[in-house]
Amino acid sequence: MAVDKAPEYGINHLQLSHQLIMDLKDVRNPEKLHKTRRIIDSAHKEGIGKVLVWDHALYDRDYYPDRFKKDNGLINLDDPGFWKWMKSDYRSMLDSLTNIEGIILTFIETGARIEDQYSERWPSPEEKLANLVDSVASVIIDERGLDLYIRTFMYHKKELDALLGSINKIQHPQVKVMTKEVPHDFFLTHPVSDFISRFAKDVIIEFDLGHEYHGQGVIASILPEVTVRRWKYYSRQNNVMGYVARTDRYGTTQNIGRPTEVNLYALKRISKDTSLTAESIVEEFITKKYGKKTVDVLLPVFLQTDEIIRSVIYTMGLHMNSHSRFEFDYPSIYSRHCSGKWLDKPVIKLEHGIDKKFHYWKDIIEHLSPARYKKKTRYDGADTRLYNEAPWVIENGWVTPKNKMNNKYLDDVITQKDYGCDKARWALQQVKKAKPLISDKSDYQELVHLYERTYFTAKLYRAGAKAYFGFRTYLNDTSNARAQNICREGLEKIKDITREMQQYPHPGPQGQFSWKNDIPRAMQLYNHITRGWDVYDNRKLE
Numbered sequence: 199m200a201v202d203k204a205p206e207y208g209i210n211h212l213q214l215s216h217q218l219i220m221d222l223k224d225v226r227n228p229e230k231l232h233k234t235r236r237i238i239d240s241a242h243k244e245g246i247g248k249v250l251v252w253d254h255a256l257y258d259r260d261y262y263p264d265r266f267k268k269d270n271g272l273i274n275l276d277d278p279g280f281w282k283w284m285k286s287d288y289r290s291m292l293d294s295l296t297n298i299e300g301i302i303l304t305f306i307e308t309g310a311r312i313e314d315q316y317s318e319r320w321p322s323p324e325e326k327l328a329n330l331v332d333s334v335a336s337v338i339i340d341e342r343g344l345d346l347y348i349r350t351f352m353y354h355k356k357e358l359d360a361l362l363g364s365i366n367k368i369q370h371p372q373v374k375v376m377t378k379e380v381p382h383d384f385f386l387t388h389p390v391s392d393f394i395s396r397f398a399k400d401v402i403i404e405f406d407l408g409h410e411y412h413g414q415g416v417i418a419s420i421l422p423e424v425t426v427r428r429w430k431y432y433s434r435q436n437n438v439m440g441y442v443a444r445t446d447r448y449g450t451t452q453n454i455g456r457p458t459e460v461n462l463y464a465l466k467r468i469s470k471d472t473s474l475t476a477e478s479i480v481e482e483f484i485t486k487k488y489g490k491k492t493v494d495v496l497l498p499v500f501l502q503t504d505e506i507i508r509s510v511i512y513t514m515g516l517h518m519n520s521h522s523r524f525e526f527d528y529p530s531i532y533s534r535h536c537s538g539k540w541l542d543k544p545v546i547k548l549e550h551g552i553d554k555k556f557h558y559w560k561d562i563i564e565h566l567s568p569a570r571y572k573k574k575t576r577y578d579g580a581d582t583r584l585y586n587e588a589p590w591v592i593e594n595g596w597v598t599p600k601n602k603m604n605n606k607y608l609d610d611v612i613t614q615k616d617y618g619c620d621k622a623r624w625a626l627q628q629v630k631k632a633k634p635l636i637s638d639k640s641d642y643q644e645l646v647h648l649y650e651r652t653y654f655t656a657k658l659y660r661a662g663a664k665a666y667f668g669f670r671t672y673l674n675d676t677s678n679a680r681a682q683n684i685c686r687e688g689l690e691k692i693k694d695i696t697r698e699m700q701q702y703p704h705p706g707p708q709g710q711f712s713w714k715n716d717i718p719r720a721m722q723l724y725n726h727i728t729r730g731w732d733v734y735d736n737r738k739l740e
Contacts, residue, residue, distance in 0.1 A: 200445045200454050201237065204244040207466050212241050213302055213442055215252035222253040222301065223261070225294040238297050250300040250345065255330060258309035268316050275317035275326060281333055288337045292344075300345030301338050302376060305331055306361060307351050313360075327364035335370040346370075347402065350377040354539060354587040358393060366398045375399045376442065379428050380540075384411055385517050386424060386508060387537040387546065390431050394438065403432050405443040407453060407461040412507050414447040414522050415458040416706040416713045417652040418625070420503040422464035422483075423476040429468045441469065447522075449709030456707075457645050459483075460500060477501060488645075491635045499628045499649075506625060508550070509618035510656045513611055513663060514562050515546040522711035524658065524719045526666040532567035533584035538591075550617040552610050559596035565607040568670070572597045603670035608681060611667050615660035622656035625649050647704040651713055654702065658695045658720055664688025669727050685727065692724045 201212070218224075218234050225231045238249045256262070259273065266280040267273055274280060305312070305327055312330050313323035320326045331348055338346045348365065352358045358381065365375060375397050380388035384406035394401050405428075409419035432438045443465055446452035453459045460483045467479045480500045484493050511519060517535050519525045538544035538558025546562075547555050556562050563572070563584075573580040574592060585592050626649040636642040668685030672678055696717045705714045 200452055201241050201244050201246070203454050204241065204246050207462065209244075210247050211440070211442060212246045212249045213252065214238070214249065215302070217448060219251040220254070221257060222251065222288070222291045223257060225291050231294060234295070235297065238295075242297070248299040248345065249297070250302050250347070251295065251298055252302045252304070252349075254304045254308045255334060256308055256310040256312050256315075262310070270316075272314070272316040273310065273312075275312070275315050275329075276319050285333065285337050288334065289341070292337070292342055298344065300347065301334075302347045302349050303331070303334060304349040304351060305334075306357075306364075307353075323360050324363035324367055327360075328367035328369070331364075331368050331373060332370050335368075335373055339370060339372050345374070346372070347374045347376045349404070350375060351382075353382060353534060362393065362396050366396075368399075373399060374439070375401045376404055377401060378404045379406070379432075382540070383535070384409070385535060385537060386412070386421070386504070387512065387515050387517070389537070389540055390428055394432075394435055397437060399437065400439045401435075401437050402439055403429075403441045405429075405441055405465060407458075407465065408444040408447040408451060409458070409461070410444075410447050410521055410710070411517060411519070412511055412522065413652075413655075414451045414707070414709055414711045415453050415456060415648075416451065416522070416709075416711055417655050418503045418506065418648050419458055420460055420500050421507065422460050422480055423501065423504055425461055425464045426468045426474075426476040426479065429465060430472050433469070433472050441465065447709045447711065450707040451709035451711075452707075457487075457500075457648055459487075488632065488636050488641060492632045495628055495632045495635065499625045502621065503625065503652075505550070506618055506621045506652060506656065509614050509621065510652075510659050513659075514548060514552075514556065514566060514607075514614060515558065516562060516566060518659070518663075524662065524716040524723075526662055526723065527568065529571050529581040529583060532563055532571045533581070534587060536563060536588075538563070539588050548610075548614070550614045552613055554610075557596070559591045559594075563591070564597045565602045565604065566611075566667070567597070569599050569601045573599045601670060601674055603667060603674060605671060605678070605681065608667050608671045608684065611663050612660075612684070615656075615663050619653075619656045619660050622649070622653040626653045647706065650702070650704070651706055654695065654699050655713075655716070657691070658699070658716060661688045661691035661695055662720060662723055665692060665723060665727055689724055689727060692720050696720050 214234055214237060218230060241249045262273055266277055312326045317326060320329050335346050338344045350361055352361055377391055377394060378384065381391055405425060408414060409421065413419040443462060445454060445462060453462060460480060463483045464476065464479050467474055481493055481497055484496050484500065488496060516531050518531060520528045536558060544558040545555055546558060570580045571584060573582060574585045576582050591597055629646050629649045633642055664684050665688030668681050668688055671681035672685055699714065699717050
């Protein structure tokens with residue numbers, strides 16, 4: 199359990215969330231309450247001074263009594279009775295957790311979005327949000343003497359502006375902010391959250407070391423260099439007071455005791471001494487866990503695994519899956535998750551044998567995205583989140599509502615996937631060389647199985663890319679025999695690789711992402727293409 203490592207890592211702050219307490223009202227679930235209380239007691243015994251639980255406000259509208267609602271169902275924020283009731287509700291919930299030290303409150307993108315509720319007293323979204331936090335703070339901080347952190351989250355720049363405005367309107371001086379290491383969500387291609395200097399509050403940075411989007415420790419989400427680079431940036435910001443780090447993504451995916459613990463170790467070491475390099479930190483970790491004799495063999499692997507993730511999980515700078523699950527046609531890939539939204543100059547330099555610069559919108563999204571994800575209006579299966587969240591992309595004419603996939607971009611995709619497979623194969627070979635050097639055989643087995651699954655994944659993503667993007671290229675010109683053959687090759691490889699994966703006896707940790715569930719997901723792509731895909735006018739590969 200991660201709590202057991204608290205003394206070693208000097209942990210003084212623990213947050214309990216998601217499957218324990220996602221909303222404070224979860225304390226009314228006896229099973230969750232019992233488990234949470236037990237963990238809190240264990241954390242305190244391990245010397246963790248502050249244990250906090252998550253909350254969201256507001257909850258779904260149905261949670262609140264109808265007497266506080268207008269005829270249209272909106273909550274009447276101008277009714278003093280509503281705020282009195284809400285504070286009383288918080289007191290009741292907090293009475294069930296008398297051994298916590300604080301609350302992490304997400305106050306945006308919640309069930310009943312407060313900015314959508316009725317008020318003449320607080321007409322703007324920023325005023326409504328700020329008043330909500332101040333009201334909650336009056337109970338949590340003033341009455342109970344607990345810490346209150348507000349957790350930020352935004353989908354696009356317009357929401358960021360509203361968020362900054364609301365936070366800086368919060369009156370309570372002891373409210374603090376928690377924000378992610380990058381805007382929106384945890385992608386390697388996103389820039390750092392440079393807007394934190396605009397918060398008139400102390401800030402802690404939320405790191406994802408369980409790597410929700412990069413394999414969750416089921417494949418080799420060993421990314422210490424990213425963590426080191428980002429913390430070096432945040433350590434220079436005047437209002438940053440520390441960090442908090444996720445160490446798992448549900449189930450048995452915790453990285454404590456596994457190779458991916460290197461991510462947590464890197465954050466610990468760089469936070470103590472920012473003059474250290476990622477290489478020196480990783481060498482320390484390998485020496486401690488596997489022995490000094492393994493350093494020459496394993497150090498290059500640990501330092502280059504990020505290249506595997508960037509060329510396998512990502513396709514030309516686009517995060518090509520859904521919470522680590524195999525996916526090529528998920529609409530958010532081509533809109534919401536695109537790092538171009540957060541870059542002043544939306545350009546990326548791609549290595550991996552490509553060695554070229556690309557404009558995220560005019561080059562990558564224009565060519566890799568299906569036509570239906572580049573439209574203004576929702577019809578014929580269209581998804582409009584690109585226009586809703588980054589309208590300037592369409593208004594500037596950077597993308598067009600057409601399938602623009604062609605041989606040039608197909609070649610670049612395959613080049614990158616070949617690079618990822620070569621790198622994953624090399625990493626696995628290196629790990630196998632370490633077998634006689636690692637004294638603990640269970641440590642070796644866990645490490646080699648991690649990189650075996652990673653190599654399988656690299657091959658599956660290459661096959662999927664050939665099938666999906668080959669098919670998209672073929673649809674532009676059904677006389678394109680080369681694209682047709684590439685698609686066919688990808689489809690055959692999907693069948694071969696999924697058969698091998700099914701027989702592989704070491705599926706790894708189980709959490710939100712189950713590695714063997716990528717088998718039916720890949721076969722679904724196979725069936726879509728071979729049986730006719732509705733969104734492509736039921737055309738099949740001839």
